[in-house]
Amino acid sequence: MTKSHIKVTINGKPVEALVEPRTLLIHFLREQQNLTGAHIGCDTGHCGACTVDMDDMSVKSCMTFAIQADGARITTIEGVANPDGTLSALQEGFRMMHGLQCGYCTPGMILRAHRLLQENPNPTEDEIRTGIAGNLCRCTGYVNIVRAIQYAAAKINGTPFQEAAE
Amino acid sequence: MNEQVKIDIDRAERTEKLQGMGCKRKRVEDVRFTQGKGSYVDDLKLPGMLFGDFVRSPHAHARIVSIDTSRAKALPGVVAVLTAADLKPLGLHYMPTLAGDVQAVLADEKVLFQNQEVAFVIAEDRYIASDATELVEVVYEALPCIVDPFKAMLPDAPILREDIKDKMVGAHGPRKHPNHIFEWQIGDKQATDDVFARADVTIKEMLVDHRTHPSPLETCQSVASFDKVKGELTLWGTFQAPHVIRTVVSLISGLPEHKIHVIAPDIGGGFGNKVGAYAGYVCSVVGSIVLGVPVKWVEDRMENLSTTSFARDYHMTTELAATKDGKILGMRVHVLADHGAFDACADPSKWPAGFMNICTGSYDIPVAHLVVDGVYTNKASGGVAYRCSFRVTEAVFAIERAIEVLAQKLGMDAAELRMKNFIRAEQFPYHSALGWEYDSGDYHMAMQKAMDAIGYKALRAEQAEKREAFKRGETRELMGIGISFFTEIVGAGPAKNCDILGIAMFDSAEIRIHPTGSVIARMGTKSQGQGHETTYAQIIATELGIPADDIMIEEGNTDTAPYGLGTYGSRSTPVAGAATAVAARKIKAKAQMIAAHMLEVHEGDLEWDIDRFRVKGLPEKFKTMKEIAWSAYNAPPPNLEPGLEAVNYYEPPNMTYPFGAYFCVMDIDVDTGVAKTRRFYALDDCGTRINPMIIEGQVHGGLTEAFACAMGQEIRYDDMGNVMGASFMDFFLPTAVETPKWETDFTVTPSPHHPIGAKGVGESPHVGGVPCFSNAVNDAYAFLGAGHIQMPHDAWRLWQVGERLGLHG
Ligand code: FES
Ligand code: FES
Secondary structure (H helix, E strand, C coil), rough: CCEEEEEECCCEEEEEEEECCEEEEEHHHHHHHHCCCCCCCCCCCCCCCEEEEEEEEEECCCCEEEEHHCCEECCCCCHCCCCCCCCCCHHHHHHHCCCCCCCCHHHHHHHHHHHHHHHHHCCHHHHHHHCCCCCCCCCCCCCCHHHHHHHHHHHHHHCCCCCCCC | HHHHHHHHHHHHHHHHHHCHHHHCCCCCCCHCCCCCCCEEEEHCCCCCEEEEEEEEECCCCCCEEEEECCCHHHCCCCCCEEHHHHHHHHHCEEEEECCEEEEEECCCCCEEECCCCEEEEEECCHHHHHHHHCCCCEEECCCCCCHHHHHCCCCCCCCHHHHHHHCCCEEEECCCCCEEEEEEEEHHHHHHHHHHHCCCCCEEEEEEEEEEEECCCCCEEEEEEEEECCCCCEEEEECCCCHHHHHHHHHHHCHHHHEEECCCCCCCCCCCCCCCCHHHHHHHHHHHHCCCCCCCECCCCHHHHHCCCCCCCCEEEEEEEEEECCEEEEEEEEEEEEEECCCCCCCCCCCCCCCCHHCCECCCCCCEEEEEEECCCCCCCEECCCCCCCCHHHHHHHHHHHHHHHHHHHHHHHHHHHHEEEEHHHHCEEECCCCCCCCCCCCHHHHHHHHHHCHHHHHHHHHHHHHHHHCCCCCCCCCCEEEEECCCECCCCCCCEEEEECCECCCEEEEEEECCCHHHHHCCCCCCCCHHHHHHHHHHHHHHHHHHEEEEECCECCCCCCCCCCCCCCCCCHHHHHHHHHHHHHHHHHHHHHHHHHCCCCCEEEEEEECCCCCCCEEEEEEEEHHHHHHHHHCCCCCCCCCCEEEEEECCCEECEEEEEEEEEEEEECCCEEEEEEEEEEEEECCCCHHHHHHHHHHHHHHHHHHHHHHHHCCCCCCCCEEEEECCCCCCCCCCCCCCCCCCEECCCCCCCCCCCCCCCCCCHHHHHHHHHHHHHHHHHCCCCCCCCCCCCHHHHHHHHHHCCCCCC
């Protein structure tokens, strides 16, 4: 199959590659770029395990062809830690609030939450729940994911975070 | 500051530093998972690796007339296409199941369910493999199919399993019909029948625990790599039980077990889906052996939902007999179990219906009789324990729905009826009518605590008012109060009655203390999100006084880990957790000898103090575990071998019996059928609590899966055996929006036979949650004379209930 030439910026690094027109962005990232953080959980665009950030939007990379990313800026889970390598507020929030179990949904969940907090730095619980409705988690029951995002929002905003009592 | 306060502070600080049992230690795993650095099977990339994909049957039941692979093989990039004809000479076209049946790897002569594996295409990448599956031409001759299990044993039913049609004695005794798998009976039939003949009140209800699927977010997958020169196979896969898989692969392939290296890396959820052995695993292995290069197989979601291991599909005719004032006298249950095309249940060998005989629940029921008939149908095989111990969700659903039906018939409050029949605290260890010995519990206390917490009386009063208002036409909302009080049975299990393929269901831990006092421990279990790397370390930390942060837990590599039966049925804590404690205690005993030598005192003069042995009465004379570790390698006492390590294979003396009291308050819009969970309160007693944060997380997750099962999740088939809705488009997985907010609570009744008193918790919330939701729905409609409403309770079905009752005007 003929291949197309694309230029993408991934986690701040310019990348050039040849891709088949039908190659999905998730396969391009995972198999050609060895960025295996984003996962595949379904075939229908429902689970959000593959979520990455593309040109300041959350994108399900299983529903996007790699060639559609030509010229785009992409952030994956591998690119969200702080520049000094420490965990970002969201990554830390997920760990502190036990917002993950098997970890399979986590990269997509964190990328989605990342965009949510860009759009709405101080979301209510309902806004968080609606905001992550495109991302399924089979393990956590979401309560602690919501707390994790609240933790991160508080940390970013410099406001106090009250840990919910057990 | 006085001396005692100083001592207390010092001890508290030392305890805190350990991050041992009982503390909310943050998870070790999360550092890699939050950075996208987990390593799941599909992340694996090996040089020269090929990719396999299946050609699947569009028919539920059909004869295969011919298979033509020539066009597929001609496609550039395709390396091989395997069919049953290729596997037959190797004897690999069928594989043994854990339930004593055989299962087709690639369909031989006929297909028995839609999406059954017919051919395996191996190509250079997943896109080409997928293309090639469409070029394999299979000619089928459709046969009449059986979808309804009640039609499986009709005299004129089509015979499904022609391969075993003359075998009238199966793995679990005589078969009554070619489509019959087994009949399993337990309890005293005569005594039970007598009780029913004499009882004041009896109820009988057909309770269906419908077919569903565990659907972890990561599907099943494997990578096989065969080294032709060494004759060794390495198999990475989504295995909840990697050691068992190694044994199965050895039995199937004939490769000696020591030349098979099975590795279960990070697993993206399991919930029972990843216990069994699947055609994809076998085909990746065969592909790699034949071709000499690594072969990867990754299920897509449709394949996952429609082929690998469904759960439930139990049709339970449930009866209770009671006095008119509500004392339950007996229970009688007949189950028709739909196992699909092959009996591939993942149960311990002697338990064809799992632990269904826990169905007398939390109640002191004097006599009971249970019969389970398993049948073949033209559906996918499985019957796995979806986030529960073997068939325990089914059992608890039966008793917890039935008791509500009885309450209604008696005109009694459902909580009061439960209180009246609970096994009393002083009756433990309690011998149930169907053969179990419940280890410990205080049901009345737990129930009372839960009722107080939820404000049960006030809720019933509110409900009574709402019902009146509904009758007066002032509201279109129905209020339901769901209760469930469950007793689980987990931690399989004692060798006397639990084995898999003849291997007793022990589990294991191997702990090695390094000279500098840090630790590696290897386990026979395998986490799929439960946080084992965190919690096992907490057990060791408390037992040995070494900070959890200095302890590394390793699982999933069969070369290094001791043999274990794996993680499912909430067995990790009850079995491997016990092994961990016992192994640690062996080390501690040796450490005491070394400490005595170092301190030049008699062993008996020493006492343990958090992280050290100290001389009794002389607390300033002590040796910490770290110091002891160094000595163990460099200056052990004479006649004592150097080193500090131990291994334990723990065979539990009994199961453990976690329990809990759950309450759900639900409001249902009668006109739309939309049900809203207003409150859900879960009180769990899992014995000793190792990490409360992780326990809470497990409860949240289990409740969410219970919510899904009860309120909409289903694998459904049409009359032709077409599987309906095997994608996330149709299969209900709740998002953060639908999922209720969970309230959790607990009591602690340690297991008396477990070294640290822990019972296991991962599955309780699912087991208790499903009937709680269903009871809430049923309770909402009960006063309208709805009768038992079958699950799942999605809006469409609830709207139909309103329609049937003439509530829509
Ligand atoms: S993989 Fe499920 S939405 Fe992309
Ligand atoms: S943590 Fe397992 S799917 Fe979310």
